[in-house]
Amino acid sequence: MFEIKVSPGGNRPIYLQIMDRVRQAAARGKLAVGDPLPSVRQLAEQLVVNHNTVAKAYAELVRDGVLESQHGRGVFVAKRRQVFSAAERKRRFDDALDVFLSEIVSLDFTSDQIQDAMAKRLVKMTAAR
Amino acid sequence: MFEIKVSPGGNRPIYLQIMDRVRQAAARGKLAVGDPLPSVRQLAEQLVVNHNTVAKAYAELVRDGVLESQHGRGVFVAKRRQVFSAAERKRRFDDALDVFLSEIVSLDFTSDQIQDAMAKRLVKMTAAR
Amino acid sequence: MFEIKVSPGGNRPIYLQIMDRVRQAAARGKLAVGDPLPSVRQLAEQLVVNHNTVAKAYAELVRDGVLESQHGRGVFVAKRRQVFSAAERKRRFDDALDVFLSEIVSLDFTSDQIQDAMAKRLVKMTAAR
Amino acid sequence: MFEIKVSPGGNRPIYLQIMDRVRQAAARGKLAVGDPLPSVRQLAEQLVVNHNTVAKAYAELVRDGVLESQHGRGVFVAKRRQVFSAAERKRRFDDALDVFLSEIVSLDFTSDQIQDAMAKRLVKMTAAR
DNA sequence: GTGGTCTAGACCACA
DNA sequence: GTGGTCTAGACCACA
Numbered sequence: 001m002f003e004i005k006v007s008p009g010g011n012r013p014i015y016l017q018i019m020d021r022v023r024q025a026a027a028r029g030k031l032a033v034g035d036p037l038p039s040v041r042q043l044a045e046q047l048v049v050n051h052n053t054v055a056k057a058y059a060e061l062v063r064d065g066v067l068e069s070q071h072g073r074g075v076f077v078a079k080r081r082q083v084f085s086a087a088e089r090k091r092r093f094d095d096a097l098d099v100f101l102s103e104i105v106s107l108d109f110t111s112d113q114i115q116d117a118m119a120k121r122l123v124k125m126t127a128a129r
Numbered sequence: 130m131f132e133i134k135v136s137p138g139g140n141r142p143i144y145l146q147i148m149d150r151v152r153q154a155a156a157r158g159k160l161a162v163g164d165p166l167p168s169v170r171q172l173a174e175q176l177v178v179n180h181n182t183v184a185k186a187y188a189e190l191v192r193d194g195v196l197e198s199q200h201g202r203g204v205f206v207a208k209r210r211q212v213f214s215a216a217e218r219k220r221r222f223d224d225a226l227d228v229f230l231s232e233i234v235s236l237d238f239t240s241d242q243i244q245d246a247m248a249k250r251l252v253k254m255t256a257a258r
Numbered sequence: 259m260f261e262i263k264v265s266p267g268g269n270r271p272i273y274l275q276i277m278d279r280v281r282q283a284a285a286r287g288k289l290a291v292g293d294p295l296p297s298v299r300q301l302a303e304q305l306v307v308n309h310n311t312v313a314k315a316y317a318e319l320v321r322d323g324v325l326e327s328q329h330g331r332g333v334f335v336a337k338r339r340q341v342f343s344a345a346e347r348k349r350r351f352d353d354a355l356d357v358f359l360s361e362i363v364s365l366d367f368t369s370d371q372i373q374d375a376m377a378k379r380l381v382k383m384t385a386a387r
Numbered sequence: 388m389f390e391i392k393v394s395p396g397g398n399r400p401i402y403l404q405i406m407d408r409v410r411q412a413a414a415r416g417k418l419a420v421g422d423p424l425p426s427v428r429q430l431a432e433q434l435v436v437n438h439n440t441v442a443k444a445y446a447e448l449v450r451d452g453v454l455e456s457q458h459g460r461g462v463f464v465a466k467r468r469q470v471f472s473a474a475e476r477k478r479r480f481d482d483a484l485d486v487f488l489s490e491i492v493s494l495d496f497t498s499d500q501i502q503d504a505m506a507k508r509l510v511k512m513t514a515a516r
Numbered sequence: 517g518t519g520g521t522c523t524a525g526a527c528c529a530c531a
Numbered sequence: 532g533t534g535g536t537c538t539a540g541a542c543c544a545c546a
Contacts, residue, residue, distance in 0.1 A: 006528085008522095013520080014521080015522090019527075020232075022232065023235045027235065030174070038532075040533075041533080045189070050523045052523075053522065055536095056522095058533080060321070063318075064235065066235055069535090070396070070531090071530050071534060072533055072534070073533065074534080075532060075533090081222055082345060082346070083343060083346045084342060084346070085341060085342060085343050085344075086343075088339070088341045089237070090165070091339075092236060093236055095244075096232040097237060097247065098228065099225075099228075100228070100229035101250060104223040105149055105217045105221055105254075106153070106156075107222055109218075115251065118226065118244065122159070126240060129224050137328070138328070143545080144544095144545070178546070179545085180544080184535080184544075266537095270480075271535080272536080273537090278489035278492075282492060285492045287390060297518060299517090299518080302537075307538085308537060308539070308540095309519095309538095310537075311538085314537095316518090318519085327519065327520090328546090329517095329520080331546065332519080333519075340495070347494045347495070350491070351433070351491055351494055351504065356399070356489050357398050357486075357487070358484065358486070358487035360407060361483040362479070363481055364406070364414075365479055366414065367480065371404065373502065373506060373509065376484065380498040395531095400529080400531090401531075402529095403529070437530085439531055441531050443529095443530075517545105518546080519544085519545085520543080520544080521541100521542085522543100523542105524540095526536100526538080527536085527537085528534105528536080529535080530532105530540090531533080
């Protein structure tokens, strides 16, 4: 079963939190290609959010090629494919890095501390697969 | 003179960019305790941004204890004090890292590519000081 | 001024109709890079639709790289760039062609008629630039 | 025996695919006036689709005058009549073409590429008859 | 004033 | 039952 949680009070919009969780689950193999996701209304009830919020998250994941929607049947994990151009992926990566670095710049960590923390997290994620 | 730049087209809200710069200037001694900051309208004109944006940045910095507003006189660098506890700094760092990794997880970069890109950016930032 | 119309009763969802018009206007140069679009609420009022419907259309166009949103300032025509991979563009093209051909298959036009009609429309579109 | 196939993963709703096939079979003489169609449940089983889907396709075809339902006996090919007027056929064709061109306008294919792809697909379809 | 998110609730299309 | 679209209306973030 696909179990996730979201924090409604957080800075990050709920629909993005849902997208994060689905992407992670797909990346870590907890959701395999072809697996069905909980229905929009089921997940909405489970998370205690409006069904539109879940629908929005699913719709964006469909647009990003992570999920596939079959009208009347449900939403499924899509076959992995390269949706974005190399330039676009670089652009998105750089944007995310920009945001990350500018958010932590005033926290006064050293470059080494930042790189260590990142390395540890990457190892953990890779191990989790 | 207090010289900063902001990028209106960037991913980070302008008021946060202003806050970042003021924090950095204070941390690096370019602004000493008691130094006056440009008036809201002056800075707004210099940066070509809406004055509400500067006002918001100043207000937040006052709230954070970085600046001090002296009614009728202007805004000044406050007596230095540690604003964030170690735990708070760690929490903010981890949150930012979570978001960063969530956003890039489906862009299909390897751990090595991520770490390389990060390292390069950190070197550039440090050199820029 | 950016003048468009939509048919609320039509088969095609309103937000897609809005996207169609914006894409066409951009492709034909009626909207140049950097041009501002009408505000979400302005366009909603003009089209007599809910503001969320316009917001949805704009958001998708932002995701497709056609528009750019500057928080608090408005929405603008983005610099043209290649967002999707060659494979993805082919996929989308083929999907659209599938839908088109299966919609007209029962109308009993000959291949020549179909190709002629298409050719004429393409000439018209190119001339219109 | 009435043998057709549908692709559940495809872009076109299954009930429309069924309608397309029945229309084609009637047009090409594979189904003659008065011929019986498989029962809703039979066809549903054969196609591995929900029986509501087949029922919807049959109902629409009856509504369009392509099929005739004889209560308690089954569904039969109706006496041929021209369902769509020339104007209606033209209107439907143009609408479909509008949608197709709108969807591909920002995919950056040239007119030649579009016409080539179309020509190839039409050849393939015609050969498949 | 501008866009972004969310809820509540309706209605439609499809299987 | 499943997803998709739309409205009405609220509230927040940003400039």
